[in-house]
Amino acid sequence: MKIKKAVIPVAGLGTRFLPATKAQPKEMLPVVGKPAVQYIVEEAVQAGIESIIFVTGKNKKSIEDHFDKSTELERMLEEKGKIAQLKEVQSISSMANIYYIRQKEPLGLGHAVLCAKQFIGDDPFAVLLGDDIMISKPPAIKQMMNVYERTGVPIVGVQQVPLADVSKYGIINPSNKKDDVYHIHDLIEKPDLEQAPSNLAILGRYILNPSIFPILETIERGAGNEIQLTDGLRHVCKKDGLMAIELQGNRYDIGDQLGYTKAIAEIGLQRPELRSKLLTYFDQLLKNEYQKKELIK
Ligand code: G1P
Numbered sequence: 001m002k003i004k005k006a007v008i009p010v011a012g013l014g015t016r017f018l019p020a021t022k023a024q025p026k027e028m029l030p031v032v033g034k035p036a037v038q039y040i041v042e043e044a045v046q047a048g049i050e051s052i053i054f055v056t057g058k059n060k061k062s063i064e065d066h067f068d069k070s071t072e073l074e075r076m077l078e079e080k081g082k083i084a085q086l087k088e089v090q091s092i093s094s095m096a097n098i099y100y101i102r103q104k105e106p107l108g109l110g111h112a113v114l115c116a117k118q119f120i121g122d123d124p125f126a127v128l129l130g131d132d133i134m135i136s137k138p139p140a141i142k143q144m145m146n147v148y149e150r151t152g153v154p155i156v157g158v159q160q161v162p163l164a165d166v167s168k169y170g171i172i173n174p175s176n177k178k179d180d181v182y183h184i185h186d187l188i189e190k191p192d193l194e195q196a197p198s199n200l201a202i203l204g205r206y207i208l209n210p211s212i213f214p215i216l217e218t219i220e221r222g223a224g225n226e227i228q229l230t231d232g233l234r235h236v237c238k239k240d241g242l243m244a245i246e247l248q249g250n251r252y253d254i255g256d257q258l259g260y261t262k263a264i265a266e267i268g269l270q271r272p273e274l275r276s277k278l279l280t281y282f283d284q285l286l287k288n289e290y291q292k293k294e295l296i297k
Helices: 036-046 061-067 071-079 083-093 109-114 140-151 163-168 212-218 229-239 257-269 272-296
Strands: 005-009 051-056 097-102 125-128 132-135 155-160 170-178 181-189 200-208 243-246 250-253
Touching: 005 036, 005 109, 036 061, 036 125, 036 132, 036 140, 051 061, 061 083, 071 083, 109 212, 109 229, 125 140, 132 200, 132 257, 140 155, 140 200, 140 243, 155 170, 155 181, 163 200, 170 229, 181 229, 200 229, 200 243, 212 229, 250 257, 257 272
Parallel strands: 005 051, 005 125, 051 097, 155 243
Antiparallel strands: 125 200, 132 250, 155 200, 170 181, 170 200, 181 243
């Protein structure tokens, strides 16, 4: 069955990005000319998603404005003959059917997904988290859809992370692997290094079906006293099975400052109009750094 619906939770407060997120959502922080959340929506749309629901919270109105039609701006660009920008602005508001629902309390990712229950109805659906920008061909969520369409089994996207980072993620305990696809034996949210069953971390990509909702309605609060999606998925795993695919492509964890800065550098390098100037700049920057080191010695 084709996946046509996606849930994008954007209710997080962005405390790791203060003060930048004091008056604007972290999802709207620019990554080379586009807000971060636009990369996520584009990935979903390129994979064939037609309808998206944002699970929002306080101070997220600019996300709605960004994906809305802006009549005044469009008129102004048209009058000034700025046709390329006009087309770009128009394409943003017509990418997909976009819906919004408020997560009234910050009760965690599992609770955010549960807020989309009515919208999802009986269909399988994708979940994409805004902290992970994935640049890949085919799009990361499409790689997962291809496996789901073959197997009908819910699936999470994973990549290997340094052992020092396992406590930041949901970590899977994989059993047998075929091609890039694992069956999951169990999974655990943000384990200590000693408890981690592997270094395969769940990135913010999931294909689920509505059987997750009754589970999320009844599970106890987990890590951080929140309703954790990973805990819900443990039940799915035990009951109906759960798979993981090791995603091909570059992933940028823009939820932390280093990841965000790397995303800007690398996505900048992928832009033909910026590439050679940036390379010259990085080259000079490195030479300066080496020179400084020599002087210190
Ligand atoms: C969430 C999930 C975690 C996953 C991560 C990916 O954590 O709970 O399992 O590995 O996203 O980015 P968060 O980053 O919201 O703390």
